Amino acid sequence: MSGRKGAPQLDRWRRSAEFREIARRQCQAMNRKHWEGPRCEAAKKSDGEPCQKPAMTNGRCHLHGGRTPSGDAWHMPRWPNRGAADGMEKLDRKLKDQDRAARKRAKRLAAMTPDERERHENWHKARKPGAAAARQRTRDERRQNTEFRKRSATAPRAPSPELQTINDELANLRQRLAKIQTDKGVFS
Numbered sequence: 526m527s528g529r530k531g532a533p534q535l536d537r538w539r540r541s542a543e544f545r546e547i548a549r550r551q552c553q554a555m556n557r558k559h560w561e562g563p564r565c566e567a568a569k570k571s572d573g574e575p576c577q578k579p580a581m582t583n584g585r586c587h588l589h590g591g592r593t594p595s596g597d598a599w600h601m602p603r604w605p606n607r608g609a610a611d612g613m614e615k616l617d618r619k620l621k622d623q624d625r626a627a628r629k630r631a632k633r634l635a636a637m638t639p640d641e642r643e644r645h646e647n648w649h650k651a652r653k654p655g656a657a658a659a660r661q662r663t664r665d666e667r668r669q670n671t672e673f674r675k676r677s678a679t680a681p682r683a684p685s686p687e688l689q690t691i692n693d694e695l696a697n698l699r700q701r702l703a704k705i706q707t708d709k710g711v712f713s
């Protein structure tokens with residue numbers, strides 16, 4: 526880490542989450558106070574006044590003008606602007622982030638018990654990304670299928686062909702028996 530000696534505690538403190546949070550807040554406060562560039566003009570949700578946070582090149586702050594798309598493409602990665610000076614650096618970072626996320630995911634999957642894995646897969650099967658309308662259609666279809674299955678499970682089943690033959694035969698015999706008995710009744 527640092528080349529200095531004799532300040533391990535100070536280094537630990539500076540790397541701690543608490544210190545970073547304090548520093549981050551301080552930077553934000555300084556930016557808010559001393560920023561001389563353009564400010565975000567978006568209406569705040571709380572009181573409708575202009576936001577006034579330091580604006581990015583698109584004229585909005587990171588909260589009001591971020592590049593995360595809305596709608597169906599909300600989960601797609603955003604690549605750096607073509608002409609940006611630090612474009613390659615950003616792209617590298619982004620690709621590395623994605624690699625890291627993929628490795629983390631693979632590790633998590635590998636550590637799962639078969640039971641957890643099944644639950645995980647079912648969860649993802651039920652939540653495929655895509656257009657809202659298409660997802661709604663899939664949900665409707667799934668619901669209809671479930672209802673159909675439930676109904677066909679409770680509905681009385683048609684007897685099998687063999688059982689049908691046996692039943693017919695039985696009815697036939699019963700008729701003959703009844704006939705014999707009445708005939709007997711007549712003659713005895």
Ligand SMILES: [Zn+2]
Pocket residue numbers: 565566567576577578585586587588589590
């Ligand atoms: Zn803003």
